[in-house]
Amino acid sequence: MTVRALTRQLVSIPSHDDPTAAGSAIEAWLRSETDATVERTDAGVIARRDGGGRCALVGHHDVVPPADEQTDDGEYVIHERDDRLSGRGSADMKGSLAAALCAFRDADGPCTIASFRGEEQGGVGAQRAIEAGFAPEYAVVIEGSTGYSADGVTDVAVAHKGRRASTIHATGTAAHASEPEHGTNAVYRATEAVGVLQELLPPETRVLGHDLRGRLCVTGIEGGSAWNVVPDSCAITVDERTVPDERADIGRVTAIDGVTWDVEQDLPPMACDDDAFAHAVLDAATAAQSSSPALVTKPHATDAGWLAQAGTTCVVCGAAEPGEAHTDDESVSLPVLERCYRIYRNLLSRIEGWD
Template structure:
């Protein structure tokens, strides 16, 4: 058995699989023996073959916890639900937090892991290869092999990132173990094409509502059609010119899009209500209040209800530790066009970047795959930065 391989163990554990996990019998129940000092590619393969759909992370959290306790005696390790946290306590002048989620979206006939190519062209295929067990593997490898890093290190492997925000493991950790999220720089190892993606966009969802008066369609002149009244809303969206601001030398691209429209009562009734759902992606130089004020200005004259929102994160590349990471990467950072958990760290005052193997465009797809060269590149860059 190679280091990092899985040991099949058909145990009498939980009988019901988490949502999205194939029923018992279609995939073996496994206990995993992880070699954290092995090639991060092999560690990725071992992690991918442990199904861990959101809400079903116990097996992978057990494996990660056991491996860290056995192979990284220089780390303080704690378990929090199905999250595992580890850190050095060397008294360094600064601390870097590395974070990655252990869960995946539901399996889509893409487990167990398969491989194509060879050598530098080898590719790993399967659920979680990109989002984000290759990033987790890099973190675990660093945790075991960097006993004397230049910065103190905190590693956060957390649960339930892929589902509703209130169940995100970082929320629970922030409530129960807030000191474990303190530091001078956060690196979230989400897929970023092995490039540094700094900060992230904010997001806000609103509903723009129009009203009318019901009437029989045979006597439509007696009513007022709320769907027709939404035409100016759609026109404003079609004519909208988004900002493309440059922040810390990085260009962000804002957007404003209708994502759903609903209305109508019956096939013979003039509708008295129409709702256009709109999603605004905004650059991190805007606050949530700024974003809301902007949307109310765009849709002035209409009823606007905010249904959801999350602030962005400024790049923070001028922070000393962030500048060191950029130097170690020997490449130009880019703006993160999307929202990730870097925003949670930024809200706590930490500069935060995304840096991990794999293309974000492949996340959540049946075709999810990652080049092994990117896994090794990310491990090399972070080792140079932290050693």
Template sequence: MDTTGILRRLVAFDTTSRRSNLDLVHWAADYLEHAGARVRLTSDVSGEKANILATIGRDEPGGIVLSGHTDVVPVDDQDWASDPFVLASRDGRLHGRGAVDMKGFVAACLAAVPGWRARELRRPIHLALSYDEEIGCLGVPLLITDMLAHGPLPALAIIGEPTQMQIGLSHRGFYGYRSVFHGRAAHSSDPRLGASAIEPAAAFIAVLAALGGGDGGTTINIGRIEGGSAINIIPERCEVVWEFRPPDEAAAHAVLAVVEGLATGLAAGVGVETVSLANVPPLSCVPDDPAVAVARGLGGLWPPIAMPFGTEAGFFQQAGIPALVCGPGSIAQAHQPNEWIALAELDAADRFLARVGDWAAEEL
């Protein structure tokens, strides 16, 4: 089955993050096993979501990981010209939810497996497909932990998010939190009897906003604030949902240190509880990393780019696996109605992945 045919099958699975991805997982796992890959599945606690790790070639260190995600964003309230879960071809473009983000890359990888399997590979090729990337890369930490527990360390990971096949070396991290402030309710005619939860929350927001900067620095967003019950009641609860995106781990630690200081400096009668909603580390890969030379040899385009969006690459980097981003299609089409990927981009991915087989078969 060619890349377009596989993409047609993948798009037909509605793997919106709020739904199970198991129908796609079972289809892909069956395809991979019949093609001769060794397949491992890891599941979330509900059993409704699963990762796939498929290996082609020897169980040796120094292989390559090709990483993608199986989930897609919703189509709710979007005006599509055709059924978003039926791949449609128009003017050299393939339209469908997930076509570019990122079932196109996944389809190209699956289509390449029989060719890889037919070769005498001296380095393994690992295909890593994770769940719930779109809501915080929830599946990939489990996948990486399982991969390292049951096999040798790969030499590099390439995440196939859409970069039009340019090599992406850096992106900011994504950290999301919910901070709930607790005060003490009282009649507003005598504020001394209560403790407002909204006032310290407002001060917290002002400090957070001041931490954000431009020009590639840390960005801050206050996504939601909710608190209070009536105009004449001192509010006893206020919830703030917020996120920040740092360029590196040092910047992340700096923001969290300020937040910790604010939590310990609250007025009497006020407390705050902060819980993590998302934790996606930044990516920072230097141009002279050996992984970059491999990606360029495979056909990744130069010069490199810094990406405005996050990926699972930082998780691989934290695990000691050099990582970068390089995949077909443009991020400009992602999450949009009538999402599409150009056939020419899929052709470029097919050529790139054929060279992955060449690299894995080279004499060591």
């Protein structure tokens, strides 16, 4: 089966509410097309050939909910035009997954491929696999890295930001707005907390010579119950993009009376800790295309963060371009998928002898 045909098959399977059917299709394909040892768990599908080797290709088969125009009577709609395949999950990331599966099938020597569920829910599949002992020495996470250094070039990302989502809660005492001195205004306390946040400098770091800067943004504020009531509660939502080993000191807001801080989600950033491995993947990417790829950084969190946190040396390399994932007209370049197939196969075929 070709990369194109497998991409079409995977993209056609709805996997936003329940990725089980997509996982079953991947498992069945691996059992029929390869002689690998295939393991199916609640984390996803993991296949190993000849013991698994040093390097794993890692993807996911769940997707975000489709737009209305991406479905027809409950089925996913697929279109092909101008060498691009459109459909929910084509870029993020069933196209690259198809390329990786075909490369795994065709590569020589020991290797591993994993496709997890729940990446779009914070990486729950990757976390479960890691807890169960999934610990490759190296991993190429096949999220998008195309078009970062130049249009159409498939680069290699050596770092990406994490995401910490949190809520600041301010409490006060309700009173009639005609006599505000009898209450304590929670919104005022919340705005004081916002002032503290505005003074914080987002952290920065360098990864293999590349700058990575965090971001901090208040994304919502809600408080009060009526025009004539001093509010006794107010909540502020905060989106923070984290970098390896550094965090903004959001906890400073708790020095304000009546203010607490709760973290709802903390997706770890990723930093490749091995320059030689990064350049080995870059060499494979260079050999697979006429353009000159580069080592780059990504703004988005991926399962590479969980793997790196657990001790796996990671990079990100895949077909998706900036701005394609999660869109109503999501698509992927078929020629770039073929390129990714060559990158993955070249790397898997020589990684065992690499040092």
